Amino acid sequence: MKTHQLFIDGAYVDARSGRMFDKVSPSTGEKIATVHEALAEDVDLAVNAAANALKGEWGKMPKAVRCDLLMELANAIAARTPDFIEAEVADTGHTRHFAEKVEIPRGAANFRIFAEMLKHTGGEFYQMDTPDGTGAANLELHRPKGVIGVISPWNAPFLLMTWKVGPALACGNTVVVKPSEESPATATLLGEVMNSVGIPKGVYNVIHGFGPGSAGELLTQHPKVNGITFTGETRTGEAIMKQAAVGLRDVSFELGGKNPAIIFADADMDKAIEVTMRSVFANTGQVCLGTERIYVERPVFDEYVSRLKAGAEALKQGGPETPGATIGPLISDEHRQKVLSYYAKARELGATVITGGGVPDFDDARQGGFFVEPTIWTGLPEDSAIVKEEIFGPCCHVTPFDTEEEVIAMANDTTYGLSATILTENLSRAHRVGGQIEAGLIWVNSWFLRDLRTSFGGSKSSGIGREGGVHSLEFYTERSNLCIKL
Ligand SMILES: NC(=O)C1=CN([C@@H]2O[C@H](COP(=O)(O)OP(=O)(O)OC[C@H]3O[C@@H](n4cnc5c(N)ncnc54)[C@H](O)[C@@H]3O)[C@@H](O)[C@H]2O)C=CC1
Numbered sequence: 001m002k003t004h005q006l007f008i009d010g011a012y013v014d015a016r017s018g019r020m021f022d023k024v025s026p027s028t029g030e031k032i033a034t035v036h037e038a039l040a041e042d043v044d045l046a047v048n049a050a051a052n053a054l055k056g057e058w059g060k061m062p063k064a065v066r067c068d069l070l071m072e073l074a075n076a077i078a079a080r081t082p083d084f085i086e087a088e089v090a091d092t093g094h095t096r097h098f099a100e101k102v103e104i105p106r107g108a109a110n111f112r113i114f115a116e117m118l119k120h121t122g123g124e125f126y127q128m129d130t131p132d133g134t135g136a137a138n139l140e141l142h143r144p145k146g147v148i149g150v151i152s153p154w155n156a157p158f159l160l161m162t163w164k165v166g167p168a169l170a171c172g173n174t175v176v177v178k179p180s181e182e183s184p185a186t187a188t189l190l191g192e193v194m195n196s197v198g199i200p201k202g203v204y205n206v207i208h209g210f211g212p213g214s215a216g217e218l219l220t221q222h223p224k225v226n227g228i229t230f231t232g233e234t235r236t237g238e239a240i241m242k243q244a245a246v247g248l249r250d251v252s253f254e255l256g257g258k259n260p261a262i263i264f265a266d267a268d269m270d271k272a273i274e275v276t277m278r279s280v281f282a283n284t285g286q287v288c289l290g291t292e293r294i295y296v297e298r299p300v301f302d303e304y305v306s307r308l309k310a311g312a313e314a315l316k317q318g319g320p321e322t323p324g325a326t327i328g329p330l331i332s333d334e335h336r337q338k339v340l341s342y343y344a345k346a347r348e349l350g351a352t353v354i355t356g357g358g359v360p361d362f363d364d365a366r367q368g369g370f371f372v373e374p375t376i377w378t379g380l381p382e383d384s385a386i387v388k389e390e391i392f393g394p395c396c397h398v399t400p401f402d403t404e405e406e407v408i409a410m411a412n413d414t415t416y417g418l419s420a421t422i423l424t425e426n427l428s429r430a431h432r433v434g435g436q437i438e439a440g441l442i443w444v445n446s447w448f449l450r451d452l453r454t455s456f457g458g459s460k461s462s463g464i465g466r467e468g469g470v471h472s473l474e475f476y477t478e479r480s481n482l483c484i485k486l
C-alpha cells in the first residue's frame, strides 16, 4: 500500500495537519493509497518554500542554464516512463495504451518544448523618435510572475499538470501544485525526478487535499501566490476566480466543454468513425476536448449511427490489469453516479438508446470498479440537458442536420466554447464552417492533434486566456517596458 506525502522544499514530508485520506482504485474499488492532506500550515510552508526559492539559486540562474536543466528533466521523465505509467494507471484506471502513448510522453514533452522555445526566444525592441531628435529605445522585458499555484484535475493528471508546470518553470517561476485528490501519484513521483536532476529545492512543491476548506482553497487564497492556473470544471473556476480576486492575482483557466462534431455527407466515413470513436470514448469520455454532441448530415445519418454503434459495442472494458482493454472505468463512484444520472435522465426524456445506457456486469474484480456502458443516444431536442450539459462520460447524442447554416447554429448554441471537430473532404467548406464555430480549438478530419506551439484554451464558459507556445510565456511572465531616452 502506498503513502503519498507532501513534497515541500525538495523533501517528502508528512502533513502537519495530521490528516489523511484514502485513494481507491477506479478499476476495482479497492484502497490503493493513503494520502497526506495539506491544511493551512502545510500550504504556508509550501508557498514560503516556493517564494524563497525565487530569491535563491533558481532566481539567479541564467535562462540558458535553466532551460538545459529542464531538458535534462524531460529526459529523466522519459527514462522513468514505466514508473510514471504504473503510477498514472493505478490512480486513474486508464488503459496502459493511453498512458503510454499520450500522457507520459506528453509530460516529458511539456518540459522539453517550453525549454527549447524559451532558449531561442528573442526580445522585443521598439525604437522611437523624440522631439529633441535623440530618440529613445524601448525594451520589453519579461520577468517571472513569481509563485504559481497549479490546480490540476484527475482526467489526464500528469499531462495537464506538466502542461502548466513546464512553461511556469521555463519562465523562471516556482510552483506549488495541488493535484486532484483523485490522482495524487504522478505529481508526487515527479518530486523525486526533480531532485535527481538537481532542480533547486523549493522550485517544485506538491500539496495534497481537496478543494473547498482544504488545500485547493487555501492555496488559491494564499497572499504570496502570484498567479493561478487551473483546469477543471467551470463552477470550480468561478470559485477560484473569487479567491484569486483578493490581491488581484492573474488566472489562466481551462474549463469544461460540450463539444460538437459535425459530419458532412462528403466525409470519408471510415475516418469519421475512427475520429469520433476516439473523441467520444478516449479516456472513457473524461476529456475536456471530447465530443458529446454529434451532428450528421441526413443522407449519411443512419449509416454513421449504425457504424458508431458497432464501434462502441466492440470496445473491451477493463482497467490496466485487464489484457486487451480498450476502455477503462470512470474515475470514482461519485463521478459514476453523476454520469448515471444523465443516463437515467436521457431515458426519462424519451431518448432512443442506440447502445448502452447502464452498468456492465462482470464476474471478476472489475465488478467493484466504476464502469458504465459506452452509450449513444438519438432523438432528443437540442435544449435537453443531455445536449446542453457536460457529462464527462463515454456517451454522445447524435442529431441529423440538413444545411450548413442549421448545423453552425446548433454547434454554437451552447454556453461553452472549447473545441469542435469537422469531418468533410471539402476544403472550402472546412474553412467556411470552421471559421464560424465559436470555440478555441477546431479540428478538421482529426481530433486532439496537438502542436504545443499553438494556442490552447476555450471561449465563453470554457476558459479564460490561452496557454501553449508564446501564450504560455505571456501568462507565466510579467512584462515591463524599459524606455531609455538616448
Ligand atoms: N474540463 C476538464 O478538463 C475537467 C472537467 N471536469 C468536470 O468536473 C466535474 C467534477 O470533477 P472534479 O474533479 O470534482 O473537478 P473540479 O473542477 O471540482 O476539481 C478540479 C481541481 O480543483 C480543485 N478544487 C475544487 N474546488 C476548489 C476550490 N474552491 N478552490 C481551489 N481548488 C479547488 C480540486 O481539488 C481539484 O484539484 C467532472 O464531473 C467533470 O464534469 C473534471 C476534470 C477536468
Ligand SMILES: O=C(O)/C=C/C=C(\O)C(=O)O
Pocket (backbone or CB within 6 Å): 155, 156, 160, 163, 231, 286, 287, 288, 289, 450, 456
Ligand atoms: O493537450 C493538452 O495540452 C491538453 C489536453 C487536455 C485534456 O486532455 C483535458 O483537459 O481533458
